[in-house]
Amino acid sequence: MWSVDKVVTGGLIWTMNPAQPEAHWMALHQGRVVAVGTRDEEAPQARVVEDVSGQTVLPGFHDAHCHTMWFGLSLGEVDAKAHSNLDALYGALAERARQTPAGGWVLATGYNQEAFGGEYPDIRALDRVLPDHPLFMRHTSGHSCIVNTKALEASGISGAQLSEVDLAGGAIVLDEHGKPTGVLEERAQSVIQQLLLPKSMDDMVQALARASARYSQEGLTSFTETGIAGGWIGHSPREFAAYQLAKQQGVLAQRAQLMVVSDVFHDVEGHPNDPNVLSLDAGIRTGLGDDHLSIGPVKIFLDGSMLAWTGAVSEPFSAGPPDNYGYFQAEEEALRETMLRAAAAGWAVAAHAIGDRAVALALDTFEKALSRFGAPVVPHRIEHGGVVTDQQVVQAARLGVAIVTQPGFMPELGVQMRAAMGPHREGLIHRHRSLLDAGAMATGSSDRPVATGVPLEIIQSMVQRIDAEGVVVGEHERVSVEQALWSYTVGSAQATGSADFKGMLARGMLADYVVLAKDPLATAVEELSAISISGTVVGGQRVFGEHG
Known part of the structure; x- marks a missing residue:
């Protein structure tokens, strides 16, 4: 009988693996899942047996859009x-x-x-x-x-x-x-x-330590940091180094994918036969790193905010100054050129686009980039997609472009969003079910600290979509609890190009999981956010709680 590092047993395991959605034990070895089985199957011998009786195990939560340093x-x-x-x-x-x-x-x-x-x-x-x-x-x-x-x-x-x-x-x-x-x-x-700015290295490492500790308490095992190293969203030209140091010192428990802002990109010379690109020195691009810390897409801001009425929309905002269509952050052609020249260098591009006019610019540019340069190593993305039309949902699905929306905004910001868009566009706000139905990528994400980043609170909001006035914002965009959990695990892994090694609890996948005190699929929707986290495990190692 072979022996493994650990066997997790005694509870219910929702694997998010369609081939084996439910299991009752899981064998871990060297930070990976090596076997998953039912009560009728014998688990291998293990040096450590983790008993999760009466509890539920899920793949670790993955926040596909947050601002961890901030x-x-x-x-x-x-x-x-x-x-x-x-x-x-x-x-x-x-x-x-x-x-x-x-x-x-x-x-x-x-x-x-x-x-x-x-x-x-x-x-x-x-x-x-x-x-x-x-x-x-x-x-x-x-x-x-x-x-x-x-x-x-x-x-x-x-x-x-x-x-x-x-x-x-x-x-x-x-x-x-x-x-x-x-x-x-x-x-x-x-x-x-x-x-x-810039923030000191000590300040940044301490900030990451505080954020990571909070994430561990909430069951987060992975996140995407959506903007480092420059612009109004970054904190230092050395921000990536701060992440490296935090990981080296053991205070950054989660796996992190980092987006570098386009503000710090510049012309990078090459052979005359090479394309004319915008990138970073040495030809660094999306995909560099390992499964703990890696460089994701380049982040470019196309427009502004729905709350501040600065997103680029095709119809005027229903609140704020009259005849306000918002605005782009630069001339459209300049934004398009930046995206295409970054894509030419091998970068995936993450385009911040709130209004449908900005979403259109992003999707049309992605269409050109994909036809000229092929698919990058992780998908191109639209960040937020605050207002997305039906046609844009279909186009994103066809192109394989992720639209990373935030249905979790509804309890805190839904009232303002409804006012900004008006009743006729209410159903287009931070869509979710439509993305799933169209076969587009749909994720779990928070935009923290803009709004709550607690995964179970956001999962409840994905299902309910209820704002502070008790109004359901876009009823047809509600999803089931299972779909919400899938989005926060598999969906986020797909959008970040990591679905081949995380997002599910299956053989060969990373041993990242969360132990919940109750089964979310057997819990009343209004009680989902109250489920307590018993343990958070990254790579088979406990980072929070009594398990791992």
């Missing part, structure tokens, strides 16, 4: 979501200022005006509570920020200079008197962020 850093900042009114928020900012040397930055995150009666902080009030400290408070969408006068002064911007600032792809919002309100949209945030 989330980890935010855990050390003032959390605007923790406060119910502006006075309470002002008090929290003042308290943080008292703990910060004069002149030091006060950092906050997670502001959503809808949680404050539709109001933004008054810059005069911010100046009163923070007379000696510059403020940078990120909007929950990440597509705008709120600052005070000290921050604007630190950037060198004054009223007379506002018109001279290059804000292509962004805006400094002014009041009726032409004075700054403190709100900076999209790329305009960079005038402040450049004062706060």
Whole structure:
């Protein structure tokens, strides 16, 4: 009788493998699953037997779109979501200022005006509570920020200079008197962020450690970080090195695929017969790395946000200023050329596209890239797909392009999204069932820290799609619990090009799994988010809980 490192037995195992969906024991050896069986089959001998009696085992959850560094850093900042009114928020900012040397930055995150009666902080009030400290408070969408006068002064911007600032792809919002309100949209945030970046290696490693510990508690074993090394979403040109160091120090438990932002791409010379490409030095491209840490697609921002009404839509937003179609982050032809030249270098491309006009640009460009350069080693992707038409769903399925939507937004942001799109487009918001029905890739993802990143909360939202007012947002986009679990495991693996070694618990797959206290398929939908995590295991090694 052969012997393995570990046998997991005694509970119910949902493998997500269509050939053997249910099992009762699983044999692990050298970080891989080597056998799966039923009660009628004998398990091999093992050095360790893990008893999960009365519990349920699933493949580890895989967040296909999140901002791990941003989330980890935010855990050390003032959390605007923790406060119910502006006075309470002002008090929290003042308290943080008292703990910060004069002149030091006060950092906050997670502001959503809808949680404050539709109001933004008054810059005069911010100046009163923070007379000696510059403020940078990120909007929950990440597509705008709120600052005070000290921050604007630190950037060198004054009223007379506002018109001279290059804000292509962004805006400094002014009041009726032409004075700054403190709100900076999209790329305009960079005038402040450049004062706060780059983050130190120590700060970044500590942020990753905080985020990873939280992920482990929630059953996450893999994630895709959607934007590093530059632009308004990155934190340092050395960000990849911070991930390497965190992994080396043992504080990054999850498997991570990292997207490099297109802002840091440049011309890379080659032989005259080689294509004219945008890439990184040495010809580095998508696919470099191993099953713990790898480079994924290049991330390019085509448009903005649904919440800030800056996504590029084909019909005007139903909320906000009249006749507002949003806007692209650059000229369409420039965006198309960047995507094609990156694809020519062998990169998969992840295009941030909220509005259907941006989705159309992405899909049409992917069609050209695939015909000219063939398929990359991991799929091209559309990030968010906030509004996607039926025709675009079909086109994505035909091209093999993943649309990484976030149905998990509904409880926190669904009301705003319905207002932004209006009743006639409500069914097109962050689609899910339509993707599955069309044979397109559908994933589990959070966009954390924009909204909750807890997988079981998002899985419940995928099934219910209920917003804060109790309205079902796009009823025909609801999925079953099984489909939601499939999306958070197999679907995410497919979209990240890793389905040949993770996403299922089957022979040869990585031994990444989560142990749940209850069977989600036998739990009332409204109770899914309350299921506790008993253990999280990566490569056969425990990273959280009593199992592994």
